[in-house]
Amino acid sequence: MKVDGRERLRVVLGACIGLLITAGLSEWLMPHGGGVPWLVAPLGASAVLVFGVPASPLAQPWAVVAGNAASALVGIACVHVLGAWPEVAAAVAVALAIGLMFLLRCLHPPGGAAALLMVLAGVKDWSFAAEPVLLNSCLMVAAGMVYNTLTGRRYPHPQGAMPPAAPVATPAPDPAGSLFSEADLDAVLARYNQVLDVPRDDLRDILNEAGLMASRRRITTLRCADVMSGDPKAVEWGTPLQDAWALLREHRIKALPVIDRARRVVGIVTLHDFMREASLDLHEDWPTRLRRLLTPSPLTHSTKPEVVGQIMTRQVRVVSADRPLAELVPLFAATGHHHIPVVGPEARLVGILTQSDLVAALARMDAL
Known part of the structure; x- marks a missing residue:
């Protein structure tokens, strides 16, 4: 030791x-x-x-x-x-x-x-x-x-009760910050069925601390490329609004990166952008306003937006595929971002990272 x-x-x-x-x-x-x-x-x-x-x-x-x-x-x-x-x-x-x-x-x-x-x-x-x-x-x-x-050591050291021979039927709620319940520990000790030279409370704290350290280590080794959604749906500056809206509805997504011919990100268009242009905050007759926005104008000159580039958000944050995932946790939490395009070599679009992707990755690590 x-x-x-x-x-x-x-x-x-x-x-x-x-x-x-x-x-x-x-x-x-x-x-x-x-x-x-x-x-x-x-x-x-x-x-x-x-x-x-x-x-x-x-x-x-x-x-x-x-x-x-x-x-x-x-x-x-x-x-x-x-x-x-x-x-x-x-x-x-x-x-x-x-x-x-x-x-x-x-x-x-x-x-x-x-x-x-x-x-x-x-x-x-x-x-x-x-x-x-x-x-x-x-x-x-x-x-x-x-x-x-x-000298700062507890003695006598309180010893927890030995685990019951029979499995516990209903686990008690996990203590805050604990990776497992008291019933989980009791069941494992009962199956182990050997004398341990470690008090039960210390064993629980050691296992919890080791689990937390392992979780922190795993999240520091993950990169955006490990959890992003690859081959994302994207549109170009000149994509008609009707086509972009159809992509959003068909694939049930909330954002589309806007790329140039070299697949470099030049903006992003979201459901919010469509709602803003159609004034959907005004509840009266909003289906008509949305339909009017999406219908192409037959004239050579139009007073309303016709293509994605006219309504997209130009200031878009992107991240590199090899960026540590841990660095994006505060970004999602503090800035209100829900979708972040991921770029690879030569800043070309290779994927998109969403809050759902991040939560799913964290949940998988907790389950390990």
Whole structure:
């Protein structure tokens, strides 16, 4: 696991200080004599968890205290029952300790070492599980609470409830900004069916952050050419209004790029342009006004527009096909653009990008 130098130093100093406090207080509190050690070896492994991964379910106070003490009792019991067969006693002690820790919901890897230590040392005194094992564990937890809090780490770290064995029928609404629901996470954890050394809330936050970073990365790699509508319908300056209107209606589109003979964009004509010229904001008899606008004049000179070039919008924004799609999001959002022609080599028209194309691209990325 990669962490920076500051976090490494925090863990190293924490383990040193925690063991120093635990050892010093244990030696002071325990009665002298009798050859009873004031510190047990599994506490070294407990220190790694308490100070190195304080968010882990395996490092929480109940896991440390109950896991070590209960495992020590199991080891002592195996010495009493199977002491004549130390190899068997060692294996059985570790296995039973793991089973008991599962039962008590206090799984703690150093607990297995505590059970094994009792067998290897031939410990038969039941009080050994209290002093020094239980005492050591309590002092280690207390030191971890103080040190982790002072250095900006939550300890104890709240642990989410384990996922139910049965799938959840109705997912709860997703929290704001979440890529998945709590029910989704519960269902996946239930199928995974393994002990995770990561608390549920941290796992959820990590997955959400990774998903958001992936979405941001995908949108930065997309180009206009990836999502634009290719081979767009277009008209020329001299295209009759009737023909342009027919294209708009036939293909159910709202804008047509206006191009010259080299397919360079010289303007754009939209439904709004037709409505403006036909004064469709005046509701009375608007079909007649629209029909009059679209009907070609039989005269050589006309007082109304006859071709696209006379009503088109000349100031048209275009974008290159290789422009990053992310740069167009604020353009659509802030400027009111709904259609943007896309140009390729030599500024020739190659496609058109609409708000619908942009929304569809974002929706596909969210679904990945």
